[in-house]
Amino acid sequence: MHAGSQSTRLEDFYRYLWPAEPAADPLEALLDVADAAGRGDLLMRAAADCGLARGMRVLDVGCGWAKCPCRLAAELDCEVDALDILEHNLAQAREYVEEKGLVGRVTLHLASMEKLPFEAAAFDFIWCTDMLSHVAALETALAECFRVLKPGGRMLLYCAQATDLLEPREARRVAEPMGAIPETLSRRRQEGAAQAAGFQIERREVTADAASPYYDPVHPDEAAGVLRLARLLRDRPRLVERFGESRVGLVEAHWLWNVYILIRKLDYCFYFLRKPV
Numbered sequence: 127m128h129a130g131s132q133s134t135r136l137e138d139f140y141r142y143l144w145p146a147e148p149a150a151d152p153l154e155a156l157l158d159v160a161d162a163a164g165r166g167d168l169l170m171r172a173a174a175d176c177g178l179a180r181g182m183r184v185l186d187v188g189c190g191w192a193k194c195p196c197r198l199a200a201e202l203d204c205e206v207d208a209l210d211i212l213e214h215n216l217a218q219a220r221e222y223v224e225e226k227g228l229v230g231r232v233t234l235h236l237a238s239m240e241k242l243p244f245e246a247a248a249f250d251f252i253w254c255t256d257m258l259s260h261v262a263a264l265e266t267a268l269a270e271c272f273r274v275l276k277p278g279g280r281m282l283l284y285c286a287q288a289t290d291l292l293e294p295r296e297a298r299r300v301a302e303p304m305g306a307i308p309e310t311l312s313r314r315r316q317e318g319a320a321q322a323a324g325f326q327i328e329r330r331e332v333t334a335d336a337a338s339p340y341y342d343p344v345h346p347d348e349a350a351g352v353l354r355l356a357r358l359l360r361d362r363p364r365l366v367e368r369f370g371e372s373r374v375g376l377v378e379a380h381w382l383w384n385v386y387i388l389i390r391k392l393d394y395c396f397y398f399l400r401k402p403v
């Protein structure tokens with residue numbers, strides 16, 4: 127909402143724009159500040175607050191290259207089962223687990239969140255970070271997590287979520303080339319599926335909210351993505367001719383996702399989910 131008449135706004139704009147060097151403007155100077163805590167540390171801190179403790183039996187759903195489960199095993203002496211749907215990613219994960227000397231303490235599985243190869247109530251804690259957007263059958267997937275968690279156990283969910291600023295067409299454009307599901311980005315859908323599975327939502331935190339204890343500051347490196355996207359959009363036809371539509375569309379979607387996070391069309395959220403006793 128803009129206050130004042132159009133002519134007042136016009137004058138305000140030029141008063142702001144022309145005399146000031148950005149750095150001399152107190153508001154701009156505040157916006158120049160960027161510190162960069164590692165995202166891995168942020169996840170570890172949120173997990174501890176969510177109830178993760180030393181020695182627990184943990185399931186990592188969608189582990190990627192297994193960096194997180196290795197930290198859980200090495201730093202907290204957890205016994206970790208980690209799964210991923212892609213053999214390609216698991217091959218990297220195997221190498222990483224070996225490199226860290228954690229074979230036997232981190233066990234890798236080729237499996238999907240929608241069909242977990244574990245008995246009921248097997249785990250004290252579930253770790254699920256930055257993968258939910260790939261899952262179409264949300265209800266099934268979260269019901270599976272609920273099943274394999276012990277009563278009283280908690281699940282840390284860290285997932286991308288559309289804000290009111292994201293239009294449906296933008297959701298499709300950014301999600302589909304990356305194998306993500308536009309509908310899964312909906313807050314209502316995610317929370318509805320968690321509750322339908324039986325979870326209590328104990329806490330929700332948005333990491334782009336500077337007032338949140340889990341604030342994730344803007345990292346200067348993220349500017350590189352904005353520039354890449356700008357160049358790609360300026361030279362798209364020639365890039366498509368050379369690399370093909372699907373390759374260009376994928377790179378475009380990746381950097382667009384980054385931009386949407388920066389301008390808050392997409393947010394990352396932490397959920398602390400609890401299975402009631």
Ligand SMILES: C[S@@+](CC[C@H](N)C(=O)[O-])C[C@H]1O[C@@H](n2cnc3c(N)ncnc32)[C@H](O)[C@@H]1O
Nearest residue numbers: 188189190210211212215238239255256257260
């Ligand atoms: C962005 S990576 C995140 C990796 C890791 N969790 C992290 O936080 O660094 C998403 C991972 O989820 C995996 N994935 C996608 N859909 C999945 C599914 N239905 N079940 C299990 N893993 C899945 C992908 O293969 C990929 O390795």
